[in-house]
Amino acid sequence: MTDAVVDERTPGRVVDPYRSGALRVPTRAPLAVGGDPEAVELYGPVFGVTEVAPLDADLTRQHVGEPHGERITVSGRVLDRAGRPVRGQLVEIWQANASGRYAHQRDQHPAPLDPNFTGTGRCLTDAEGRYAFTTIRPGAYPWGNHENAWRPAHIHFSLFGRAFTQRLVTQMYFPGDPLLAYDPILHTVTDAAARGRLVAAYDPELSVQDRSLGYHWDIVLDGPAATLPDPEATP
């Protein structure tokens, strides 16, 4: 066993006031994976049993009817520390519906489910490293961490990378949300500038006439301007 390696992307181990954070942060030093580095690739991620299709990126067209809520387009680029596009990356999202309810059996928040909204999507980044989703602006939801604890509206993002060890799981937030100041999960990222990089920008260029409002959010995989992971790996 070697000494623990501090990953510059790892947020501060702040578990107070984020109570369940204590169950989510590592308690043991990372293990070094020795031997043949290519062996790691043999256990790398695959994209599932079906190919990634264009409709997978439109969460408003996965059912017979239209989901309730405000349609949005969320798009940005996946970049490395030098600002170069990261192409062909699997980007996955999951989110609550417009009422703040996940279509998941563990979510018992008494807000209505939407039969026309599952809340999951995926796409591959293009030659410019760009991803794009059409979806619904998610609602805030209560989560019991403390009295009147409500999560700001957010979309969970996963980027698989080319090996499991590279996976980034994080959350995108919306500008101007008054709940941002009160969210212990967002504030596990202790650097204000880094927190700011988790908030998308309204972008009228991405809005689609008579269809959706546009939000721009770039994801930087490493380096001093990296998009930081969050400690909440599940909804």
Ligand SMILES: [Fe+2]
């Ligand atoms: Fe969530």
